């Protein structure tokens with residue numbers, strides 16, 4: 147579709163990233179979809195979406211823990227598109243990192259994927275962002291509240307919240323930067339602690355998982371509202387109020 151807006155979504159092959167991709171695609175967007183390990187899922191998603199609308203989706207494989215691959219992703223996206231209208235920094239890792247058994251390598255991976263890569267992607271792609279374009283960083287309520295056993299993850303998401311606010315200043319007035327802070331929307335993918343999910347559902351006043359689709363209206367709102375930047379919207383079943 148000529149003239150369609152273009153979005154880059156990282157971690158788009160599965161789960162929340164895929165849900166955001168499918169939502170934007172239904173709304174007419176062209177998509178640059180990032181993935182790392184999930185090649186089969188990414189290929190299937192791209193094929194299905196391209197069948198619905200030919201040449202509407204391109205895939206970009208990059209391990210965001212490796213700076214050289216982040217730089218290559220930026221170069222590849224820049225080579226492919228004249229301009230971008232949206233970046234969704236969604237890819238993340240969520241391993242438990244208990245005090246006493248967390249290695250420097252684990253810490254570095256978490257911060258590289260969850261915080262450094264979003265910064266480098268924003269920095270690298272800002273020059274091709276269109277006027278009135280925007281960036282959405284997918285954070286976490288546990289970037290604002292501590293989660294025992296996950297200090298590296300929580301600290302990385304706290305950093306992403308501050309990055310959202312800092313970049314909102316630096317990229318204004320051309321580009322708006324906002325964040326979504328989900329609570330328990332899906333079961334964690336690398337599910338290590340059997341009780342964590344039950345505990346989160348019990349603690350959230352709405353007492354259920356949110357699912358992927360609860361992000362659709364928030365994403366659309368953040369894209370469309372042109373007087374909003376530097377904000378973090380919780381979508382957490384009320385968890386942050388407890």
Ligand SMILES: NC(=O)c1ccc[n+]([C@@H]2O[C@H](COP(=O)([O-])OP(=O)(O)OC[C@H]3O[C@@H](n4cnc5c(N)ncnc54)[C@H](OP(=O)(O)O)[C@@H]3O)[C@@H](O)[C@H]2O)c1
Pocket residue numbers: 156157158159160161162163180181182183184185208209210211212235236237238239240259284285286287327328329330331332333334335336
């Ligand atoms: N699910 C929830 O309920 C929930 C709650 C709060 C916050 N969040 C946040 O919402 C976002 C999406 O959540 P999710 O549960 O859908 O995430 P997820 O399934 O745990 O991970 C999303 C994607 O991140 C990508 N990723 C991980 N390491 C990567 C690397 N080194 N390089 C490139 N990509 C990498 C993976 O891509 P590949 O599979 O292609 O490797 C993965 O599919 C995350 O930022 C998460 O922190 C989710």
